Amino acid sequence: MARVKRLSSEVRDKIAAGEVILRPVSVVKELIENSIDARAKRIEIEITNGGKTKILVNDDGIGMNREDAVLSVERYTTSKIEGIDDIERIKTLGFRGEALASIASVSRFELETSDGEIGTRLEVDAGRVIGIFESQRPRGTRIKVMNLFYNLPARLKFLKSDEWELRLIADTVKSYVLINPMINFHLSSRSRVLINTSATDDYKKRIRQIFPRSLVEHLIDFTETVGSIKISGFISEPGFFEKSKLKFIYVNSRPVRYPRIFRTIRDAFDNPMVSPSFFICITVPPEFIDVNIHPAKEEIKFKDERYIMDLLGQILKKKFTRHSIKVSESPVEFVTSDFAEKSRGFIQESMISNQISQPVRSFDDASEFWQLHNTYIFAQTKSGFVIIDQHVAHERILYEAIMKGKGQSQRLLFPITLELSLEEYRVYKKTRKFLKELGLDFKEFSSRTIVIDALPGDFQVNRQEIVDIFRELDGLGNLIKEKAEIAKVVACKGAIKAGQKLKPLEMMNLIDQLFACENPYTCPHGRPIILKFTLDELGHRFGRI
Numbered sequence: 001m002a003r004v005k006r007l008s009s010e011v012r013d014k015i016a017a018g019e020v021i022l023r024p025v026s027v028v029k030e031l032i033e034n035s036i037d038a039r040a041k042r043i044e045i046e047i048t049n050g051g052k053t054k055i056l057v058n059d060d061g062i063g064m065n066r067e068d069a070v071l072s073v074e075r076y077t078t079s080k081i082e083g084i085d086d087i088e089r090i091k092t093l094g095f096r097g098e099a100l101a102s103i104a105s106v107s108r109f110e111l112e113t114s115d116g117e118i119g120t121r122l123e124v125d126a127g128r129v130i131g132i133f134e135s136q137r138p139r140g141t142r143i144k145v146m147n148l149f150y151n152l153p154a155r156l157k158f159l160k161s162d163e164w165e166l167r168l169i170a171d172t173v174k175s176y177v178l179i180n181p182m183i184n185f186h187l188s189s190r191s192r193v194l195i196n197t198s199a200t201d202d203y204k205k206r207i208r209q210i211f212p213r214s215l216v217e218h219l220i221d222f223t224e225t226v227g228s229i230k231i232s233g234f235i236s237e238p239g240f241f242e243k244s245k246l247k248f249i250y251v252n253s254r255p256v257r258y259p260r261i262f263r264t265i266r267d268a269f270d271n272p273m274v275s276p277s278f279f280i281c282i283t284v285p286p287e288f289i290d291v292n293i294h295p296a297k298e299e300i301k302f303k304d305e306r307y308i309m310d311l312l313g314q315i316l317k318k319k320f321t322r323h324s325i326k327v328s329e330s331p332v333e334f335v336t337s338d339f340a341e342k343s344r345g346f347i348q349e350s351m352i353s354n355q356i357s358q359p360v361r362s363f364d365d366a367s368e369f370w371q372l373h374n375t376y377i378f379a380q381t382k383s384g385f386v387i388i389d390q391h392v393a394h395e396r397i398l399y400e401a402i403m404k405g406k407g408q409s410q411r412l413l414f415p416i417t418l419e420l421s422l423e424e425y426r427v428y429k430k431t432r433k434f435l436k437e438l439g440l441d442f443k444e445f446s447s448r449t450i451v452i453d454a455l456p457g458d459f460q461v462n463r464q465e466i467v468d469i470f471r472e473l474d475g476l477g478n479l480i481k482e483k484a485e486i487a488k489v490v491a492c493k494g495a496i497k498a499g500q501k502l503k504p505l506e507m508m509n510l511i512d513q514l515f516a517c518e519n520p521y522t523c524p525h526g527r528p529i530i531l532k533f534t535l536d537e538l539g540h541r542f543g544r545i
């Protein structure tokens with residue numbers, strides 16, 4: 001690897017700036033990325049108290065010489081890019097030259113490294129180098145991060161329980177474990193070993209090392225190469241239903257959050273009742289993507305996003321179609337099972353097999369709707385019937401309207417006065433700008449009293465629910481900066497409730513708006529909105545066909 005150098009101000013200005021280290025998992029992620037970039041074959045991670053008191057990452061990678069080690073803890077120093085053009089062609093996980101400096105500035109930090117010759121140990125306290133020593137160690141790097149955020153009490157306060165933080169760490173480590181099957185990973189917390197893998201050249205074998213066999217057996221694989229783009233991975237069989245955390249997307253071996261890819265997978269899967277398990281790797285030439293859009297490097301953007309999404313959708317659909325044909329060629333359980341068995345499996349099977357591939361509705365008459373228990377809307381369709389959960393349907397409508405910035409406010413005849421607690425007021429101050437954009441209008445009085453005199457037209461909230469909105473926003477922690485997370489809370493509270501009587505026209509209106517949504521099938525929290533039943537199915541169940 002090239003030597004560590006300081007980036008010019010021209011390059012620095014181009015790099016997505018922002019908070020890099022928000023909680024222990026951010027440290028673990030950055031250190032693992034560095035070890036992978038250093039071509040380690042074994043990475044050991046030790047965690048104490050959810051990473052709050054100690055995080056230790058040890059690797060057998062290429063290490064650093066003394067000079068590089070000293071530079072590496074300064075800001076904007078990296079061996080991974082040099083000039084401005086390199087930002088367009090990033091091949092490594094790191095590139096900003098920021099991670100070590102950010103970590104070292106909020107902890108007691110120790111770096112021990114060797115390039116196979118002389119070893120170096122560096123001690124840094126809250127960003128200040130307090131000692132540089134010679135050390136004996138084999139090639140590789142060991143970083144110890146003690147008392148994270150000890151000099152930033154505000155950030156420390158935001159951390160959750162040790163178990164919670166450890167779970168976040170384990171999930172993140174898993175994402176790197178899966179995509180690097182040739183690297184041995186070992187994750188432990190005190191004496192508990194959470195992950196211990198052995199090297200393999202097979203992704204499926206690696207998945208099996210940390211996920212249950214019952215899931216792995218139901219994964220179907222796919223690989224497709226189109227020009228310089230390769231899309232490969234595994235996805236659960238369409239009929240397989242098991243809640244799992246195998247939901248990983250990689251672009252050029254980088255774990256990423258990419259909501260549009262999620263949507264493409266779900267649409268291809270075509271079954272809103274089941275959330276598939278998947279492990280998807282997209283490999284493209286580095287210049288096809290922009291990695292430099294998120295300060296924590298968790299998101300990337302395809303320059304031609306539409307093309308990649310179309311391609312992914314087509315590949316998955318093709319795979320599913322082939323797979324379903326294969327399944328129906330085998331003896332069908334339905335024919336052999338007895339009537340009682342069939343009836344017992346009715347709901348379960350319908351949930352799995354009812355695929356809503358097209359908008360289901362062609363309702364033009366409100367008399368086709370009924371409300372069950374003032375909670376579910378029951379509607380006849382050409383091929384059968386659907387049941388819609390009114391609360392989540394409205395939640396989806398509000399959520400998409402908020403995300404698209406379509407909230408239109410209406411003046412309240414009787415403004416709502418709220419006296420907020422200190423905490424609620426703090427949250428209010430943080431979110432008021434955003435809430436105003438949504439159509440909630442406030443007037444502020446002294447000593448934490450606010451008056452709400454306008455709400456988005458469609459909202460169904462009372463005073464208590466507004467207070468609940470502030471409380472839930474407070475519970476979001478750092479996520480409070482994310483519009484989508486705020487929108488979820490506000491949409492949930494503002495939506496029609498279960499148990500609320502609706503008139504036929506209101507139902508029709510709701511369904512119309514639902515089907516105008518981008519995703520009418522699941523609520524922002526992932527719950528299903530619609531169950532579909534066909535006449536054929538009823539015919540089978542009643543022994544007619």
Ligand SMILES: Nc1ncnc2c1ncn2[C@@H]1O[C@H](COP(=O)(O)OP(=O)(O)OP(=O)(O)O)[C@@H](O)[C@H]1O
Nearest residue numbers: 034038063072078079094095096097098099100141
């Ligand atoms: N485990 C390691 N083994 C070898 N070299 C390392 C290791 N960790 C860091 N380095 C060196 O230190 C430099 C700085 O690391 P740092 O993580 O701060 O920045 P980066 O990886 O270049 O970019 P980013 O901020 O995006 O992670 C790296 O470019 C690399 O040369």
Ligand SMILES: [Mg+2]
Nearest residue numbers: 030034094099
């Ligand atoms: Mg790095």
